[in-house]
Amino acid sequence: MKKFPALTILTLLVLVGVVACGPTPAPTAAPTKAPAPPTETPTAAPAPPTEAPTATPVPAGPAGKVVIAIGGDPSTLDPQYADDGNERAVNDNIYEMLLFRDPKTMEIGPGLAESWKQVDPTTWEFKLRQGVKFHNGEPFNAEAVVFSVKRIIDPAFKSEQLSFVATLKDAKAVDDYTVQVITDGPDPILPARLTWMKIVPPKYTTENAKDFPNNPVGTGPYKFVEWKKGDHVTLVANEEYWGGAPKIKDVIIRPIPEEATRLAALKAGEVDLVRGLIPEYVQDVPKSAYIPGLEFPWIRINANKGKLADVRVRQALNYAVDKEALAQSLYLGYAIPADGQILTKGHFGYNPNVKAYPYDPEKAKALLKEAGAEGLTLELIGESGRWLKDKELIEAVAGQLTEVGVNVQVKIVEWSAWLDLLFAGAAKAPDLQFSSHDNVLLDADRTLSALFHSKGSQAAYSNPEVDKLVDEARTETDVKKREEMYHKVVQIVHDEAACIFLLNLDDVYGLSKRLEWTPRLDGRILVKEMTLTE
């Protein structure tokens, strides 16, 4: 950006050539020059319509408009089908779940359900909030919940979200506002799963099956207005929202696939919120906000293979990586070393006693020597462009490993080849493979069973004790006991150096000056939590 004046001049020169004779709208056509930020509809002032003059401060209804930039078009607006962050950015504002997480602590609390209790190991009972209506007037009740559960687990529906609700087996209405959800085995994280599953209106969904994915109807604080594919989704405040009308009236969600353009749109005042901001851009935007995110870049070790089966070698690899330096130099401080586990403090099962391997190249060398693994050659498979600065990170780590005498050969492969290797199974897994993990269920089970259970889809490590503990914890309904089990697993995985622990990245957002908002740990963008200052 600092080079900007020179570049502008160059551009202008080019333009003189390009525009001079063209019949393009002459720039002079726009009479007012700079300040007026080109908001999409030229509504001049956000004055509350007509009702203003009455002197007493009547509780003003929702006002103003917020524009949110996302990375791509939503894949669908069916809230139960896709696993897609762009879809969630829209539907998190339209639909709601039985249970919500607290924006700050991430603790699970009431949502569309007012209270819940476990009746027996596989049955949970929910008391539903009364008087809630879907946007089309359909009542929210036990029937809606039963329908939503049955719909998402229906094999014929083929939901991509199945892994989030895998244990759900059935649901039945006890009365109009009491529902029992049944799992196919004891499932202690059912509440977490239900903070994920969105409730759809049964009548509307059935009658408009074909149209439903393009015309969402939920119970949430915002109502769907239109979806102009590839260009924008428009929402409007639901003034009858059971939790009180939100403060902002109109919401425009715009897919802008190019990162630099998103930034430009924010600077030009066309957009109020941009997520996934590159740290380098932070000083460039009107305002920024960040929060420790859920993204954990990590390197899988094939712990069954050659010298890597030796725990000392794996530990050496961990001591050799200077996590702090990576966080500072690559991510400009918008990342922290992972605490020797791929979980944040907000995850159930996070072990506060486990700390990151300190950076200690001497110790790494000593361990390698002890294991007779000096001059070890390892292949490190990576990909490029999927995650923030992934390639740079891979190369930096490879450099640090080389410094302690490990000969690392980095191979950046194309995404589908990378996927094939990740899921190839322990026998065919490469020595080292870079990946990134984010566990949005906020429960250790998803992470540990996918990454470190010997049967996990991405696992290249096997330890009967870990397997046993993970299996048992999955069905242990005593919260305290279950947490202890995870603490134990986390400790083992750490001590055994089952992978190379790297970083925990922050979610960085760019905000317009007028937007007040605190990001959430779970990355949800909830407009009801935002306010506009002008």
Next chain:
Amino acid sequence: MTNYLIRRLIWSVAVVVGVSVVVFIVTHAIGDPVRLMLPLEATQEEYLEKRHAWGFDRPLYVQFADFAFKAVQGDFGDSLWQKTPALELVIERLPASFLLSFVAIFIAIAGSIPLGILAALRPRSLLDRLCVMGSLLGVCIPVFWLGMMLILAFAVELGWFYTSGYGTWRHLALPAITLAALPMGRITQIVRSSMLDELHRQYMMTARAKGLTEGYIIVRHALKNAAIPIVTLAAWELTRMLAGYTIVVEKVFAWPGFGLLAMQAIERHDLPLIQADVFVVALIVVVLNIAIDFIYAALDPRVRFE
């Protein structure tokens, strides 16, 4: 003429079918897209189930037969990413891309013809050198970079236009200019060189001897005779835009055309959508080519259809 048309049509169908077959084979050879669609933590069972549901576990020739049978009826299947019929998605996006491409080619032609003529009239003058340099620059500047610079200058700093999006001429201006830069450079060059050729021909002298005005001679005689290479190039540039050159511009400006859709389809390995897109592009190219032939005939009476 009728004969010619029939032959042309048969040939066109062969091209469209051929392209579709090649794309089917290439995309399926790369691997199945199921893993791309599922969360990384999805289990092997979920993967196999999904793979089965989408039919990617069938032998390739069965998949092809199925594809061909349905494609003939205009059904390319549902987009894996957008979950709706792929062909509809592509068609929905056509107007935006057409608008952008036609405005861009219009800017390019309207800009390059006067520039090229002026340059040809005064070869080696300062104006000529500037035109040659400018057109070279237009050809050489990376589109992405040009787009970003225009955004920074005219949307962020000056606020005259929007950075991105679709709707008004203030949305359209920057992407259209960006897209026009390269064809304008090329067309300026060809206008200049073909005009130079024509201006030195004997009929020019005859025309002048008849006492016609210089402007009339240049436009009615020289330009008309120089038109064939210019039209060829302009048509080719338009075809190129519609066949994918818009992709970068559409991405930079978040322009909801089918180029952007194609790029996202490729990123997501959305096979039905890629196939529908390629089919539509092939169709557009074929139709444009036929149209160009007719324009030739209109411009040059010597051209005959046989």
